[in-house]
Amino acid sequence: MPKLWNETIEAHRRDVREAILTHTSALVAEHGLRSVTMSQIAEKVGIGRATLYKYFPDVETILLAWHERQIAGHLEQLAQVRDQVGEPAARLRAVLGAYAHISHRSREHGDGALVAFLHRDEQVGHAQQQLHDMLRDLLAEGARTGAFRADVVPDELATYCLHAVTAARELPSEDAVHRLVMVILDAVSHTAEG
Amino acid sequence: MPKLWNETIEAHRRDVREAILTHTSALVAEHGLRSVTMSQIAEKVGIGRATLYKYFPDVETILLAWHERQIAGHLEQLAQVRDQVGEPAARLRAVLGAYAHISHRSREHGDGALVAFLHRDEQVGHAQQQLHDMLRDLLAEGARTGAFRADVVPDELATYCLHAVTAARELPSEDAVHRLVMVILDAVSHTAEG
Incomplete structure (x- = not known):
């Protein structure tokens, strides 16, 4: 069932992406635009830094x-x-x-x-x-x-x-x-x- | 009459300053903010670059x-x-x-x-x-x-x-x-x- 598997991966990627956006905006609202780092975002979302960089190049x-x-x-x-x-x-x-x-x-x-x-x-x-x-x-x-x-x-x-x-x-x-x-x-x- | 002399110098300085402001805004309106240089301004006002820098440090x-x-x-x-x-x-x-x-x-x-x-x-x-x-x-x-x-x-x-x-x-x-x-x-x- 490769199609279902792909859909699951797609849904997972969407969820991670949404979580990244939501947590980043919360971090920036709390700490200001200039002090938020990719490491902080990764930690907040609960993913590795390397994974985060697969989604986005920078804050x-x-x-x-x-x-x-x-x-x-x-x-x-x-x-x-x-x-x-x-x-x-x-x-x-x-x-x-x-x-x-x-x-x-x-x-x-x-x-x-x-x-x-x-x-x-x-x-x-x-x-x-x-x-x-x-x-x-x-x-x-x-x-x-x-x-x-x-x-x-x-x-x-x-x-x-x-x-x-x-x-x-x-x-x-x-x-x-x-x-x-x-x-x-x-x-x-x-x-x-x- | 040093006082009158000082007043004349003051009036002259004000005139030059006003001329610098007016010509700079005209140059920027014509060429855009990033392309206007101090040399261009000095030339337009009819003063030397060194004189211009006595009035203002930059555009x-x-x-x-x-x-x-x-x-x-x-x-x-x-x-x-x-x-x-x-x-x-x-x-x-x-x-x-x-x-x-x-x-x-x-x-x-x-x-x-x-x-x-x-x-x-x-x-x-x-x-x-x-x-x-x-x-x-x-x-x-x-x-x-x-x-x-x-x-x-x-x-x-x-x-x-x-x-x-x-x-x-x-x-x-x-x-x-x-x-x-x-x-x-x-x-x-x-x-x-x-």
């Missing part, structure tokens, strides 16, 4: 792989949030709220050096573009139903939303983040004058 | 000095805009508009490497704080007069404004920047429900 590569997993997970989560609820306004509120909370929480982990390192990653720009398109489509849908303002094109409103929501990183509490999302939505909502 | 230090001059100039400009007009809403619109246009124009100059380099500068954080306080005070004043919403504290609204306005960097035109400022202001304005 930076592990962190980038972890970050890609995070971004993919967040985008999937946001797409699910978008697809759950009915009205464009409620869906935009849900997506912006979820993204604001992700931004707010991510600021609590990791130091400035880590954020600066990760945000040189091309994946970030790509994910931002996907998120921008997601917001733009919701804003366009809501403009058609009259829920959102139509005097500014959805593309510009999406850019506005994406930038405004980054304020969540600097806000002191989840309540403040909730208020931020309300304020952002008020700006894109259809008003009497609009 | 990076010149750029940081230029950036500090830019930031100080922008803050002064924004404070003037704030003090010119009467009503809090008009003043906030004027300040946000001026800042949005500064952000929009600054994106046209320089490359990503330059922006990344300059924004490690502590001055940026300090200037952001001053701008934040300027907006917060205007928002507090307008909340008292009923022009702005009072259900969210001015401090949080100022954080919102500062982040939302960074969208100006990605917008394609001055018209789009104008619309952005309108959208941001709609969010902080007093509404029927507010």
Whole structure:
């Protein structure tokens, strides 16, 4: 049964890889980007250093792989949030709220050096573009139903939303983040004058 | 008359320093951060290399000095805009508009490497704080007069404004920047429900 055996090996490799990513991000969050070594990671995962090097050449590569997993997970989560609820306004509120909370929480982990390192990653720009398109489509849908303002094109409103929501990183509490999302939505909502 | 002589020398030194800053920023905008040398700068300013080194040790230090001059100039400009007009809403619109246009124009100059380099500068954080306080005070004043919403504290609204306005960097035109400022202001304005 060589096929089953291969599948078992594949599943095992995936598990080890996932464990490496998770433990590395925890170590970096605890000790900072510059002080984590491959030996520490191997020990934490419970594998030999030589084995670890079969998976990744260095700490930076592990962190980038972890970050890609995070971004993919967040985008999937946001797409699910978008697809759950009915009205464009409620869906935009849900997506912006979820993204604001992700931004707010991510600021609590990791130091400035880590954020600066990760945000040189091309994946970030790509994910931002996907998120921008997601917001733009919701804003366009809501403009058609009259829920959102139509005097500014959805593309510009999406850019506005994406930038405004980054304020969540600097806000002191989840309540403040909730208020931020309300304020952002008020700006894109259809008003009497609009 | 040694005092007058000293004053003349001081004025001359200031002029040379200003010329160095201006020419360096122009050279970097044209050729990129990494390709500008001290020799090029000296030639452009019309002084010897040895003289240039009496003013600055390297290109990076010149750029940081230029950036500090830019930031100080922008803050002064924004404070003037704030003090010119009467009503809090008009003043906030004027300040946000001026800042949005500064952000929009600054994106046209320089490359990503330059922006990344300059924004490690502590001055940026300090200037952001001053701008934040300027907006917060205007928002507090307008909340008292009923022009702005009072259900969210001015401090949080100022954080919102500062982040939302960074969208100006990605917008394609001055018209789009104008619309952005309108959208941001709609969010902080007093509404029927507010």
